[in-house]
Amino acid sequence: MQLLQRSFSTKVKNKLLSPLNFFLNPLENLWLNVNDLDYLNFSSPVFIIGPPRSGTTVLYQLLCKYFNFGYTNNFVADWYNIPIIATRLYNIFSSQNSPIELTSNFGKSSNLYGPNEFGKFWYRWFSNTHELIDNHLLTENKLRLEISGLTKIHQKPMLFKNVINSMRINALSQIFDNSIFIVSNRDKLDIAQSILNARIALYNNKNHSWSVIASASQTDPDIPYYKQIVSQIKGVTSNINLARKAIGENKFIFVDYKELCNDTTQVLKSIHSQLNTKGIRVETNNNYPNKLNYSTGKKVSDADYNLLKDELEKNE
Numbered sequence: 001m002q003l004l005q006r007s008f009s010t011k012v013k014n015k016l017l018s019p020l021n022f023f024l025n026p027l028e029n030l031w032l033n034v035n036d037l038d039y040l041n042f043s044s045p046v047f048i049i050g051p052p053r054s055g056t057t058v059l060y061q062l063l064c065k066y067f068n069f070g071y072t073n074n075f076v077a078d079w080y081n082i083p084i085i086a087t088r089l090y091n092i093f094s095s096q097n098s099p100i101e102l103t104s105n106f107g108k109s110s111n112l113y114g115p116n117e118f119g120k121f122w123y124r125w126f127s128n129t130h131e132l133i134d135n136h137l138l139t140e141n142k143l144r145l146e147i148s149g150l151t152k153i154h155q156k157p158m159l160f161k162n163v164i165n166s167m168r169i170n171a172l173s174q175i176f177d178n179s180i181f182i183v184s185n186r187d188k189l190d191i192a193q194s195i196l197n198a199r200i201a202l203y204n205n206k207n208h209s210w211s212v213i214a215s216a217s218q219t220d221p222d223i224p225y226y227k228q229i230v231s232q233i234k235g236v237t238s239n240i241n242l243a244r245k246a247i248g249e250n251k252f253i254f255v256d257y258k259e260l261c262n263d264t265t266q267v268l269k270s271i272h273s274q275l276n277t278k279g280i281r282v283e284t285n286n287n288y289p290n291k292l293n294y295s296t297g298k299k300v301s302d303a304d305y306n307l308l309k310d311e312l313e314k315n316e
Contacts, residue, residue: 013078021081028082028146036148043151045176046280048161049169050184051236052211053194055257057104058292059184060161062260064115065100066268068283070154074109077116080124084149091153102292106198107163117162121146128213130167140175147176157282164212166236169243173251180278182271183240186257188233192308193299195229206304212236226307234315250278261294 046069050056064071072083075094079086094112101110109115125143127133132140151158165172173179199210206225209218214235217223223231244252253274260267265288272284298305 017078021079024079024085025081028085031084031088031149032142032145033149034145036152037144039148039151040144040176040178042281043157044178044180044280045147045151045158045160046180046182046275047165047169047172048159048182048184049166049240050163051166051186051191051233052107052163053191053198054163054186055184055255055260056161056163057107057109058102059182059255059257059260060115060159061100061102061104061109062264062268062288063159063182063271065102066284066286066288067159067272068156069159070150070156071115071159072118072121072150073113074116075112077118077121080118080120083118083121083146084153087150087153106202115161118160119162119164122162122165122168126164126168126171130164130171132171143175157280163236167212167214167239169240170246173243173247178279179251180253180275180280181243181251182253182255184255184257184260187296188312189309190296190299191233192226192229192312193305195232196225196300196304196308199225214239224307226304226311229308230311230315233312253278258294258296261292264289264291 048056048060048063060071063069072087073090075090076083076086090112098111098113100114103110107117125133147158169181173181195210196206199206199208202208202210207221207228209228212232213219214233215231217231218228218235220228253271255267255271268284268288269286272282275282300308
């Protein structure tokens with residue numbers, strides 16, 4: 001019932017916000033300034049990527065909470081066509097200084113100040129097939145202007161987490177020359193089970209595709225759900241590996257979800273050190289938690305567990 005209520009309220013909110021975003025967008029152009037592009041020269045954006053349910057959300061929350069990154073919160077994300085205006089208004093009228101909570105609901109943080117994936121913003125620039133909607137230089141510059149404008153407001157590097165950006169790495173690297181990609185890795189069987197549970201919880205349908213589309217088989221109704229899920233994981237992972245070869249290992253930082261949970265302090269220290277080495281200067285308060293709850297093991301029925309496990313082994 002709660003999921004249905006949230007779904008209904010979300011649909012109502014979107015119907016109200018969509019036309020407002022459309023009509024207010026010309027005002028955003030007034031805040032775009034080519035001189036702001038200089039901010040990207042010393043404060044390049046950082047992107048958290050990886051398969052869905054691989055630990056990207058808690059990694060995002062940790063870095064927003066303990067590192068001095070700029071990020072898009074839930075309030076600003078609702079105004080995806082005017083993020084610079086929305087960020088300025090939020091900073092003026094909000095007195096919320098509460099710490100970020102390390103909890104989420106299928107990738108969504110709570111509270112207005114909670115970190116957001118900013119999905120609708122990225123779909124302004126990329127199609128459902130992950131290509132730039134308009135590959136013209138003007139479009140790329142407009143995206144750079146938006147991000148540089150946000151960087152100017154925050155006066156610190158921007159951190160973005162969106163698993164669909166796992167399929168856009170090459171384009172993002174070309175648009176943002178010095179950007180860094182932090183990849184979250186997790187046991188594939190744990191990921192597969194979590195994706196299946198998300199499909200059931202959100203749609204009550206094991207065959208309903210969810211999150212990033214990484215292969216055509218994910219939306220093919222003739223392909224069983226367990227094959228779709230494994231294909232999704234494989235597609236995201238393969239694209240990240242291809243991007244590593246294309247743009248270079250030095251553009252990536254890899255984080256193991258199990259290690260992040262079991263030795264949180266050490267992993268965050270390592271991330272901070274690697275960011276500095278790669279030219280991303282970001283302050284940290286060093287007040288890291290020692291460990292987080294590590295979720296693993298069988299989370300689905302015996303039948304589903306065996307189907308997913310066997311299919312993953314076939315694709316190794």
